[in-house]
Amino acid sequence: MRRAAHQPRRTIADVARAARVHPSTVSRALNDGAVLRDETRKRVVRAARRLDYRPSAVARSLRLQRTLTLGMLVPDIANPFFPPIIRGAEDVALSCGYALVLCNTEDVPEREATYLRVLRQRQVDGLLIASSRMSDAVITRLRRERFPFVLVNRSARGAELTVTVDNRRSAAEAVGHLAALGHRRVGHIAGPQSTTTGLERAEGARLAIGRHGLAADAALWIEATAFSEEEGYRCARVLLALGRRPTAIFGANDLIAVGALRAIRDARLRVPEDVSVVGFNDIRQAELLEPPLTTVHVPQYEMGAAAARLLIARLGGDPIPESHLVLPATLAVRASTARASSAAGVA
């Protein structure tokens, strides 16, 4: 069946005909710096422009065995943490001549698998993986098949190339900040412990709790099933309902912290007077919340950009050694944290 041609696409043969040369000459004139009479090249270039010739990326991909396309797996584009990361990756990709195919995995294994299949079938040259839950098995398989990929904001046993922040350290710093403000009972709404970020931040928090001699009450630790506002809200309500409620809450990410903020407000308590709140990631909205959220600033854009750069370098062929980039993250202290009032902390 003949498909309706929306546009009478020009092929290299058309240009060749117009310039009265062989197709191969057209290719050479337009691509490499092969030896070519200047006049010939000029003629070809003119013909190409006149015909509005755009070489077919598909045909070229087939021949060159590379598509100049990167795949990017993200759990959820609607989570404000990711757009800046994506933008960073996109900008770098574009400037290097790569296109980016974005995929929302929703952290659902089947969707991940589907997308992985689709992307590899489409022969993307490499993968940026920000999907936090993707199992180590999948990662290991990619590794085994020597498929180029970079992990963003997560790590995994099998990964050679990662771009992250020091979650442990920053989480400890966040809790340390609360301790310095005099808080003794600090609640932690941990992220899913199936994710490296959730895990590491919880470890950091625990570490700091020990180091500063804070209350080690197990009831102060609760694991969210997702990095979402809803979960933050739910978990915060549990913490607030405790006989001796925490005077501060450290959420594993900003969305969780925002949920906590709402829960606190709904409990007719004030932030930060009654309960201080700290988040993680510093999404754009964090600063604009009421009150502005104290949180760990993560250089999101730079993270995406760095990951893309790393991946593209890897694709360049230079055998990159293991490379685990750890970007600096620093605590941004805002108005959602304050000195612990002695009145708080009792039921």
Next chain:
Amino acid sequence: MRRAAHQPRRTIADVARAARVHPSTVSRALNDGAVLRDETRKRVVRAARRLDYRPSAVARSLRLQRTLTLGMLVPDIANPFFPPIIRGAEDVALSCGYALVLCNTEDVPEREATYLRVLRQRQVDGLLIASSRMSDAVITRLRRERFPFVLVNRSARGAELTVTVDNRRSAAEAVGHLAALGHRRVGHIAGPQSTTTGLERAEGARLAIGRHGLAADAALWIEATAFSEEEGYRCARVLLALGRRPTAIFGANDLIAVGALRAIRDARLRVPEDVSVVGFNDIRQAELLEPPLTTVHVPQYEMGAAAARLLIARLGGDPIPESHLVLPATLAVRASTARASSAAGVA
């Protein structure tokens, strides 16, 4: 130069060899329902599975002259209005076997042009355009070349396929809501009048102002240079600095409204007691603001999904007639609007 093969990709020839048939037979067995002995098909399928054969989408695209890929142009993925639209489009695309290439144009003409070139070079089958500023000239050109595309949340003279909401009507409804609450001086922070959404919403607002006999003071109308929070903040400050300031502000979108919210707070005024605020779009965060924002609810996910469906139908070959889908948008009344206090309105 031979590139390092990350994976020993299986080709149709490998499968053919393994199944002891001709490559064409493999293709038939795996694709169409051509007449094939059941036993042969079984043998091929088994061989394919055993070899983990995945047909090259690149080769197939070349032959079929279609890539099963859609391009999507969005001004800014970090604007929370767009992610749900993208998700809608992505879900539909995926379920129809299409991939989606996402591009942030930043509403910058050069970037749009660049992406347009890249996308067409890559032979995407069609385009979803949510980039609000793209000039009519570009649109017309696409139309002339019969390149399939659908406009999302915007219109243009040359466009056959669009998915929008009735901006005029909804804007009028928003202002009508304020009038019903007794507001006489309603300020409008209009979006860029170079965009159809900005234009239509301003028209709707003006219409309602006339219809309800509200103050037609030109000073109450101000045009933002972008649909951003910063611009909303800046413009709101101008409005609040007026001798007789408005008792209500209608922002052309939620980000502008959020900026206004901040400006009002910074001016030591209260929302909604001193100034009511209405937005447009109902981004997810609108409901969670303090106070929750009254705004026009736009079915974002459905908008993206509908656009993708429309585009894919168009690609299906059925000659779709002009089709301008207008999705229903309704005012979501929340706590950022209240009756006008008689005290307000004077300097």
Next chain:
DNA sequence: CGCCGCACGGAAATCGATTGCACGGCACGC
């Protein structure tokens, strides 16, 4: 018993670009 048609599957063209190889011509050196 012979012919027709159909089911099956192989051969080869095709999609559009890249690239190693070869060839014609010209310049230069011996």
Next chain:
DNA sequence: GCGTGCCGTGCAATCGATTTCCGTGCGGCG
């Protein structure tokens, strides 16, 4: 004056799949 080498370009193979066109063999029907 002829061989050598290089420059510029054409030729043809190639990438991996799809699809049209045939050839073969078998069965049914007249």
